[in-house]
Amino acid sequence: MRRHEIKILIMRAPGTNCDTETYRSFKNLGVQVSVIHTQKIFKEKNLLDYDIIIFPGGFSYGDYVRSGAIWAKECEYKIGTELSKFVESGRPVIGICNGFQMLVEMGFLPGFQGKSKYPEAALGNNSYGYQCRWVRIRNVNKGMCPLLKGVPRNMILRIPVAHGEGRFLFPKDKQDAYLEKLYENDQLAFRYVKADGSFPEGEPWDNPNGSFHDIAGICNREGNVLGLMPHPERAYFKWLMPDWTREEGGPEFGDGRYILESIVKYVEKKN
Amino acid sequence: MRFKAIVYVKLKEGYSDPEGETTAKALKGLGYKVIDVRVSKAYRILLEAADAAEAERLIEEMSQRLLSNPTKDDYRYEISEVEC
Numbered sequence: 001m002r003r004h005e006i007k008i009l010i011m012r013a014p015g016t017n018c019d020t021e022t023y024r025s026f027k028n029l030g031v032q033v034s035v036i037h038t039q040k041i042f043k044e045k046n047l048l049d050y051d052i053i054i055f056p057g058g059f060s061y062g063d064y065v066r067s068g069a070i071w072a073k074e075c076e077y078k079i080g081t082e083l084s085k086f087v088e089s090g091r092p093v094i095g096i097c098n099g100f101q102m103l104v105e106m107g108f109l110p111g112f113q114g115k116s117k118y119p120e121a122a123l124g125n126n127s128y129g130y131q132c133r134w135v136r137i138r139n140v141n142k143g144m145c146p147l148l149k150g151v152p153r154n155m156i157l158r159i160p161v162a163h164g165e166g167r168f169l170f171p172k173d174k175q176d177a178y179l180e181k182l183y184e185n186d187q188l189a190f191r192y193v194k195a196d197g198s199f200p201e202g203e204p205w206d207n208p209n210g211s212f213h214d215i216a217g218i219c220n221r222e223g224n225v226l227g228l229m230p231h232p233e234r235a236y237f238k239w240l241m242p243d244w245t246r247e248e249g250g251p252e253f254g255d256g257r258y259i260l261e262s263i264v265k266y267v268e269k270k271n
Numbered sequence: 272m273r274f275k276a277i278v279y280v281k282l283k284e285g286y287s288d289p290e291g292e293t294t295a296k297a298l299k300g301l302g303y304k305v306i307d308v309r310v311s312k313a314y315r316i317l318l319e320a321a322d323a324a325e326a327e328r329l330i331e332e333m334s335q336r337l338l339s340n341p342t343k344d345d346y347r348y349e350i351s352e353v354e355c
Binding site: 065066069070073105118119120121122124125126129169170171172210 | 282283285286287289290335336337338340341342343
């Protein structure tokens with residue numbers, strides 16, 4: 001498929017607030033991008049007209065009940081079948097921040113046995129309140145997630161987080177077994193790292209939310225559903241990076257582009 | 272028949288509760304000998320059901336499907352019949 005033929009749907013919901021940044025980033029990659037309100041999609045149910053679906057960041061439905069919970073249940077009820085078909089067709093579904101919370105609440109992530117009826121994980125809150133700042137994450141996927149093929153393995157990316165509830169959790173009694181499964185299936189995508197590239201092991205600052213095993217992002221077993229707490233769209237252009245005025249020359253883009261371009265390249269090559 | 276349910280959702284034991292910890296600190300600051308605070312959410316739900324058994328089944332379902340995430344939350348509820 002040629003790049004300009006790729007159609008991306010950014011699903012907007014009441015309270016999402018990263019649709020425009022996400023739109024501008026993908027637009028810059030030369031694909032067709034539509035930002036459409038969830039309610040319109042509920043009516044038209046035309047998900048399969050698109051090649052990639054993005055659930056953007058924000059605070060859908062005011063984060064009521066739990067972050068992403070209401071959005072997830074609404075989508076499950078109104079377009080659950082279509083969304084499952086989309087995922088089963090192998091097309092990419094990306095959840096960024098609130099979108100990640102939503103995909104976890106919906107049962108697509110971690111999705112050890114396909115979509116689960118009830119969430120198998122949670123994104124809880126942390127002791128330091130709302131965190132909006134730059135962090136470092138490392139691509140720890142060993143190659144199973146095709147969406148990350150364009151991000152060099154072990155590469156450290158600087159990307160901002162902006163969330164109150166981003167602490168990745170498994171049920172306490174199952175966390176070791178579930179972590180083992182993540183490793184077995186190569187479902188780990190990104191982990192928070194320190195400046196020297198080592199893992200903070202839950203320590204504050206470098207791990208912004210006390211996330212279990214420093215998890216910043218995971219994919220499903222098949223590798224086509226990806227969720228991450230940091231915002232690649234907020235680090236897409238060079239002038240969004242924190243030190244861009246200090247760095248002369250260098251790449252034209254920020255680190256977030258690696259992730260978004262890699263997703264587009266996957267669709268380009270696959271079809 | 273009309274029923275009133277109060278569903279309490281709280282973090283499971285063993286998960287840190289930053290809201291409770293912060294509240295405990297503030298209460299201690301006010302001079303109270305507070306040992307611990309855990310925060311829960313309460314939903315008051317009015318619903319129609321054929322009988323008490325159905326009301327309980329529905330509330331159980333709601334608690335599992337939306338009000339709690341089994342990974343980190345525990346829930347309990349109280350149900351009573353109310354006049355229409």
